[in-house]
Amino acid sequence: MMKKIYAAITGVNAWVPDYRLNNHELATMVDTSDEWIMQRIGIRERRILKGEGLGSSYMGSRAVKGLLKKTNTSRDEVDVLVCATITPDRVFPATANIISDKVGIKNAFSFDMNAACSGFIFALQTAANFVEVGKYKKVVVVAVDKMSTITDYTDRTTCPLFGDGAAAVMLEPTAEKIGVIDHIFHTDGNGRHHLNMKAGGSERPPTFDTVKNREHFVYQEGQTVFKFAVSKMADVAVEMMEKHHISADELAWLVPHQANMRIIDATARRMGIRKEQVMINIEKYGNTTSATIPLCLWEWENRLKKGDNIILAAFGGGFTWGSVYVKWAYNGKSSQV
Numbered sequence: 007m008m009k010k011i012y013a014a015i016t017g018v019n020a021w022v023p024d025y026r027l028n029n030h031e032l033a034t035m036v037d038t039s040d041e042w043i044m045q046r047i048g049i050r051e052r053r054i055l056k057g058e059g060l061g062s063s064y065m066g067s068r069a070v071k072g073l074l075k076k077t078n079t080s081r082d083e084v085d086v087l088v089c090a091t092i093t094p095d096r097v098f099p100a101t102a103n104i105i106s107d108k109v110g111i112k113n114a115f116s117f118d119m120n121a122a123c124s125g126f127i128f129a130l131q132t133a134a135n136f137v138e139v140g141k142y143k144k145v146v147v148v149a150v151d152k153m154s155t156i157t158d159y160t161d162r163t164t165c166p167l168f169g170d171g172a173a174a175v176m177l178e179p180t181a182e183k184i185g186v187i188d189h190i191f192h193t194d195g196n197g198r199h200h201l202n203m204k205a206g207g208s209e210r211p212p213t214f215d216t217v218k219n220r221e222h223f224v225y226q227e228g229q230t231v232f233k234f235a236v237s238k239m240a241d242v243a244v245e246m247m248e249k250h251h252i253s254a255d256e257l258a259w260l261v262p263h264q265a266n267m268r269i270i271d272a273t274a275r276r277m278g279i280r281k282e283q284v285m286i287n288i289e290k291y292g293n294t295t296s297a298t299i300p301l302c303l304w305e306w307e308n309r310l311k312k313g314d315n316i317i318l319a320a321f322g323g324g325f326t327w328g329s330v331y332v333k334w335a336y337n338g339k340s341s342q343v
């Protein structure tokens with residue numbers, strides 16, 4: 007029998023803009039306070055990409071360029087590039103194609119995926135499938151969102167939540183049982199009523215009225231989304247532990263989507279793990295939608311060891327939610343130049 011091919015994450019990189027929008031500055035824009043935001047959400051500041059004409063591909067191409075350098079990969083070797091985003095440069099063509107062009111990747115096919123906050127984990131599994139069939143050797147997943155372009159800075163119930171950022175991982179085949187091991191994914195399209203952008207698509211194209219009515223921004227019924235997120239994200243994370251008989255002690259890390267500190271805490275509690283086992287950087291970056299999970303992996307990369315059991319878990323727009331079980335493939339930094 008042919009040996010199963012696994013898709014190992016062999017490198018991770020990120021790029022975030024310099025500008026930090028902190029809670030004090032936000033409090034000059036809407037009626038809010040540092041205290042409320044820290045207590046109810048747990049975000050202190052978020053990065054914002056300033057400058058005219060800079061879209062998600064600006065950040066994504068920087069994350070990917072750095073990833074190729076770190077993993078000693080030439081641009082010509084990349085076979086596939088998948089971009090997870092809900093804030094593409096344009097409705098079409100795909101931001102993945104623009105990123106490939108900016109990086110100089112010429113031998114790959116590329117496309118975008120829209121799974122909102124579950125974008126990275128859905129794209130990671132899709133990319134892993136390409137590797138596992140044995141046909142592709144270097145597959146890049148880049149997760150990027152420029153949430154500041156769809157955030158209504160007159161709406162205090164949503165504007166503290168989001169930030170801009172990009173992160174990317176490299177997937178390569180291995181015969182060892184490491185890398186992307188398993189996934190549990192769900193969607194519930196009925197969730198669209200509670201978290202969406204009202205206009206700008208084919209159902210309601212942009213008009214003067216949609217702009218005037220501020221319908222090109224994130225619309226969220228916070229409490230409803232919160233309730234779903236708390237139960238569903240914990241459900242799939244616990245289910246993954248049980249399915250693979252991973253005890254709380256055997257789990258090296260939970261990498262949760264960073265939407266609200268209280269959702270992260272509740273998930274960790276349900277899993278019976280300690281806070282020290284959870285990657286948390288929501289305080290610094292807020293909710294960067296697709297990019298939250300790989301941004302964590304990038305920050306913690308130094309501390310990761312080969313064989314570490316890691317569960318990635320997300321919940322977001324769609325609704326989409328899921329968990330991925332990853333066995334980390336290398337010690338510390340990837341092959342850096």
Ligand code: UT7
Nearest residue numbers: 038039042046123162163228229231232235265266322323
């Ligand atoms: O990543 C995609 C998935 N998204 C999520 O997972 C987000 C899930 N939802 C949440 O994280 C929370 O629902 C929010 C952070 C959005 C809101 O927190 P909450 O604890 O659910 O607040 P709430 O909506 O129940 O509002 C409580 C109060 C209200 O005032 P009243 O009606 O009690 O007088 C709000 O008007 O807090 C008020 N409020 C604020 N006050 C100060 C809402 N936003 C703010 C604010 N500053 N920024």
